[in-house]
Amino acid sequence: MKLVLIEDEPLVAQRLERFCREVLGAGLERLHRASSFDEAAAWLAENTVDVVLLDLNLEGQDGMELLKRSVASSFHTVIVSANTDRALEAFQYGVLDFVPKPFTRERLAQALSRVRGPVTRAGQAARNLAVKKAGRIELVPVDDVLYVQGAGNYSELVLADGRRELHDKTLERLEALLPEDFERTHKSYLVRLSAIKALHASEGSHYELELKNGTCLPVGRTRYKELRERLL
C-alpha cells in the first residue's frame, strides 16, 4: 500500500507513521509525510498512492477546501482529526473513514483495513461526489447519479439529466463510498438499483438491464443472479 500522511504536528505525524508501519508491515510499499496539503499535492502529482491520511486542521488552511481537494482525487481519503463534529460532513463528501484524535493503533488498523481489503462500504455513504473541473472542485449530489461507468483509472458519472462527469477515482473506490443503493452490475458499471426498470436475458447468456430513462446497460454474467434477487 502506498500512503501519504498530511499532518502538521510532528509528534502526531510520528505516531501515525509508527502505527502505519506496525499495522501494514510488509504491506506498506511507501509512506510519505507532508506538513501541508500543498506540499503533499506536489508529491502526489508525480506519485500514485492508495490512501491519504489527512488532518483537517492544518495550520491556517481551510479544512473544507482540503477535504474537497482530497476526495476529488483518485486515492481514498481517511481523515485523522480532532474535529469530530465535522465527521458527518466529511462522510457526506466521500471520505472512506474518519479517525478521531487521539487514536489507537487498533482504530487506525480498522481504517486501513478498509483500504486494503475487499470493497467494504464506508462508515457512512457519501452524499456528494467531488469532481475536478477546469482547476476547481465541484460537488455532484449522489442523488443525481444514475450510474457510474468505469474507464480505466477513472470513472464516469452519468447523471439523471444526461450530463457526464469524469471522476478521478476507480470504480472500486467509488463503490466503497456510494450508498447501498448502488450495485456493481458489471465489471465496468455501478448502477443505482432504484433507477432500473427491467432486467432482460437474451440468447447466449447475454444479460441487460434497462433504466427508467430507456438506457440499456450490460449485466455481468456472474452478477445477474444476485442482481435479480436484489431487485425482487
Add this chain to the structure above:
Amino acid sequence: MSRAIALWIILIQACVWVPAGRAQSPDRDIRLKHGDDPRWAAPDWDDSDWTPIKYTEYPARAGIYWVRIRLVRPDHSTAPEWVDRYEYLWPSGTKQAPIDGLFFSTVYSFELFLDGQRIATDGVVGHDRASEVPGKLDHLVRLPEGAARRPVHVLALRMSTYHYNFPATQMSIGFQPVNFAQRLREEALQPVFPLIGAVGSLLMTATSLVLFWFIERRRALWLVSVVSLVLAVFYGLIAVRWVLPYTYDWHYPRLLAITWVLTCASVLLIWLLLEQFAVPRKLLWLALSAPLLVLAWQASPIYELKVLWICRAMLVVLLAVTGWACWQHRPGAWLALAGVAVGLLVVQTDRRVFLDPTFFLMIEGIVLLVFAALGAQVQAERTRAREAQLTTARLETELLKKNLQPHFLLNTLTAVAEVIEQDPQGAVGFIEDLGAEFRLLAQMSGERLVPLERELELCRLHLKVIGRRTGREIGLVTEDVNGSLPVPPALFLTLIENGLVHQRWAAGSAFRLRSRPEEKGVSHVFFSPGTARDENTRRGGGTGLRYVKARLEESFPGRWTFTHGAVAGGWETIISWQTDPVSGGVP
C-alpha cells in the same frame, strides 16, 4: 431629543415677544442745580439759570442737589390725557391705559415733588455719607387724581447720592410714567422667571449630584451639577431685587456679583462642553477663552451690557467647541451646536434690556441640552455595558474553550500519548507544562482583568506547550511593560494563537510586546512574526478577534481602539485604552 430642542427654540422665540418695551417716552427737559431750597419744588420756579443735563449725567457723591424735569405730553393738542401704551404677553396689539403712576429705579435718596406737591420720599437726603440714609432701589408712585389730564408736568427731585457705590462719577435717573395697576402686575411677574430658573437649577444640581454619586461617576455629570448650582446663585441674585427689595447702596455689589457669577458659569459651561465631547487640550481651550471674557468685561461700563457681552463671548467659544465636536462626529454634538447657534442668534437679535426670560431660557436650554445629551450618552454606555456584562459569562466560557477546544486539546493529547510511549520522562514535563497552563487559565477565567505579568506567564506557558507539540521553539519578548497593569484575560494569548494559526512562522522567532503610556491611558504594540498566509483571513481574525474586542468593550466601554495590519516581517496589532476618567485606574 429633537423634540426637546424644537420646544426650546419655540419657547425662546416666544420670549422674544413676551412683555415687550413700552412705547414712546415723554419729551424731557432736565435741569440741575446744586444746593438746597424748598422753593425749588414750585412748578413755576424760574429754572432758566439751572444747568441743562442729559438723564445719564447726574453727578454722584456730590452733596445735595435738585433736579427739575419738565414733561410735555407729545400729542397734547389732540389727546385728552397721558396714556401708557404697552404690549401685554403677546404681540396681539398694543393696549393703553391712563397714566396714573411713576416708576423709578433710583440709586439715590430723594424727595419727589409733582407740580409742587410732594408725592414720594425715600431714605433721608443728607449732606454727607453719614447723614444720608439710603432709600430703596425701585419705586412705584401713584400720581394724584387728575394728573393724567394735564398736558405739562414739572417733576422736582431733591436728592443726595453718597451711597452710590459704582466707580463712575456720573449716574443716570431711570423713571417711567406708567399705569399704576398695569405696572404693579408687571412688577409682580418680574421674579417669576428668575425664581423658576433658580428652583430648576437647584433641582438639576440635586439630580445630577444623585446621578453622579449613585449611578455614573463621570466628570461631565459633576460639572452639570456645579454649573447648575452656579446658575441657581445667578438666578437668585437676579430675583432678589423683587423678592427682597434692598436699599440702593446694595445695587452695585449685587450687579458686580451677578457679573462675576455669570463669568464663572460661562467658564464652567465651556468646561462642561469640553468634557462632554471629550475635547483634547481642555486647558488650552479655557486659556484661549479667557481673553474673550476679559474683553467682554471691558466692553461696556454698564453692568447689564457687560453681562450681555460675557454671554456673547461664552456662546462664541461654545460654538467653536460644539463645531469641533461635530467635526469629530461626537454623539449629540449637532444638537448642542444647534442649541448654541440659536442662543447666539437670540442674543444678537433681541434688542431689549438683558437679564430677561430670553436669557434664562437660553442658558437653561443649553444646560438642559447638554444634560440630555449626557443622559443619552450615559444610557447608551450603560446599555453597552449591560450587553458587555451579558457576554461576560459567554466570554468566560469562551476563554476556557480556547484551550479546551478539540483541536488544541485532542491534538495535544495525541502528542502526549506519543511522547509517553517514546519518551516517558519528557512526557512528564509535557504534562506538567500543560497542567500549569490549564491551572493558570482556570484561575483567570472568572476574572475581568488580570495583571499583565500573569497574562504574560500564561502566554509563555502556552508557547512552551506549542514548542513541545510542534518541535519548534517560539519566544515572547517584552519591552517597557508594566507587569501590574490590569488587562483582560487571554488578550495577548489570543493574539499569539492568531499569529500561530494565520502566519508562517519560523522556529526561533519571537512575538514582541511593547507598551507605551499615553495621555490618560496606555497603548500596546504587539508584533507576531511571520508572513500572513492570507491577509484577508488574517485581518478578519475570526472568533479570536471577536473575543479580544468583546473583552476590551467589557472592560473599557467606548474607550478602546484596535488596529492591526501587516508590517515588515510580521503582523502588528496596536491596542489602546483610556483608563476610567473618574477612578483613573481600574474600570
